[in-house]
Amino acid sequence: MRAFDALVASGVADQGDIQNGKGDYFNDVLARLLEECSNKTLHTRPDVPGLSFPRHMLDVAYPAIGTVKLTIETKATGIPKHARNEKQPHPEGRAGSADLEKRIKEASFKNIDLKGEVARLEGKGDGATSDLGQWLGSTEPRCFLFLSVRVRDEADLKATERFAQIANTWFDGVGLCAYGWDKAHKEYETKKLTAPNIELDRVLSNVCTALRLMD
Numbered sequence: 001m002r003a004f005d006a007l008v009a010s011g012v013a014d015q016g017d018i019q020n021g022k023g024d025y026f027n028d029v030l031a032r033l034l035e036e037c038s039n040k041t042l043h044t045r046p047d048v049p050g051l052s053f054p055r056h057m058l059d060v061a062y063p064a065i066g067t068v069k070l071t072i073e074t075k076a077t078g079i080p081k082h083a084r085n086e087k088q089p090h091p092e093g094r095a096g097s098a099d100l101e102k103r104i105k106e107a108s109f110k111n112i113d114l115k116g117e118v119a120r121l122e123g124k125g126d127g128a129t130s131d132l133g134q135w136l137g138s139t140e141p142r143c144f145l146f147l148s149v150r151v152r153d154e155a156d157l158k159a160t161e162r163f164a165q166i167a168n169t170w171f172d173g174v175g176l177c178a179y180g181w182d183k184a185h186k187e188y189e190t191k192k193l194t195a196p197n198i199e200l201d202r203v204l205s206n207v208c209t210a211l212r213l214m215d
Contacts, residue, residue, distance in 0.1 A: 011082060018079060022076040023074060023148075030146055030204070034060075034204065034207060037204075038208045040212070043064040050113030051112075051116030060073075068141040070142045070143075071114065073107045074147075074148070075147050077098070080150075093152065096149035097159035115136060144171055144174070145171045147176045148177045149177070150179060157178055161198070165195065173206050175203030176199070176200060177190065
């Protein structure tokens, strides 16, 4: 991540790299880890129908065909100051938490839309109830969100954790990897979270167990 951000700051990375580079890498690493620990093959699935939108792209899903039982959404945010964004006033670049509200809202809607379509197709009267949180937790597919966030300071870290906890309301689990410069400003380090329920390794373990138990 530090090497990638160095390319961004120096102007080597283009706009496509900036928008998708770290997110695609994070997505691929998580998929590989989960395949190795669960002995399941994960897949990219395009054109998966939701209740309101006919096509959703799922970058990580199980199984390959039929009703989706588990899906993973990944988001990567936070970028250093670079020449393409001359108006950025902060020397450490864009805050990682700055884009999280929009991205979490988008991912949460996809989660609800997918579950709503499964409930409709099953036709068992299992649609959303007044207790939306309980319904989301008991309806397939199991949906998880993983966040990779470059934070620039303690305030940014706190805001990032707050958004991760909000997202946890809408998903079966949310895992956060927050990272940024160490105090000497020489290396990137993983930032310690205050809430263990959103720690990346804990949520990965939960997803791995869920995959192992699936047919």
